[in-house]
């Protein structure tokens with residue numbers, strides 16, 4: 519029996535046979551403002567509160583304080599969950615100068631210490647920018663991916679949407695992405711709309727349709743496209 523991990527995002531699990539596969543790495547690609555950080559917060563916070571799975575949220579783009587303030591608007595009290603030891607927010611901006619392998623060590627230590635089963639890296643683009651040498655970062659990511667699998671840690675890594683979606687432009691997606699999900703924002707009829715698509719999910723008979731992303735008071739949800 520394969521083990522499925524609930525995503526914590528309303529409307530999503532039913533599109534992917536009940537959830538992500540345990541230990542998978544999911545690349546979440548999207549434009550700026552498309553909801554990547556909110557989506558990732560659902561995964562970590564609901565994982566802790568509803569599934570009893572501890573999680574680590576490594577933030578590179580927003581500092582921990584801003585992230586917590588913004589997510590509190592949706593009812594996610596990250597500060598409180600941190601105090602309880604259910605989640606940990608790693609503010610990696612602070613150690614950006616120390617390079618990618620130090621960041622990987624830092625994350626793995628936090629996962630190990632907490633026995634966490636969920637990880638978010640927001641964003642992978644910023645995370646990789648700590649390493650200038652492409653050859654080195656491919657090697658490090660390969661190793662990192664293998665360790666995450668070994669410890670059964672399900673991970674979401676966000677990245678900016680590139681033009682032409684055949685590749686995410688990272689140079690590592692062919693071996694680290696068990697799944698690729700995109701959030702695409704466009705202006706239609708004078709309104710900003712975001713659509714959701716599962717482009718790939720290994721081992722899963724997933725939805726192949728576009729769905730709509732709705733961000734409201736209590737966070738982000740995926741709804742059928744026909745309701746747009």
Ligand SMILES: Nc1ncnc2c1ncn2[C@@H]1O[C@H](COP(=O)(O)OP(=O)(O)O)[C@@H](O)[C@H]1O
Pocket residue numbers: 548549550551552553554555556557591592733734735
């Ligand atoms: N309190 C809120 N209520 C409704 N929508 C919000 C709220 N806060 C943020 N948003 C929407 O979410 C977007 C930011 O989502 P975020 O997950 O940070 O995007 P990304 O990480 O992809 O850049 C904002 O641009 C806005 O459209």
Ligand SMILES: [Mg+2]
Pocket residue numbers: 554555579640
């Ligand atoms: Mg973000």
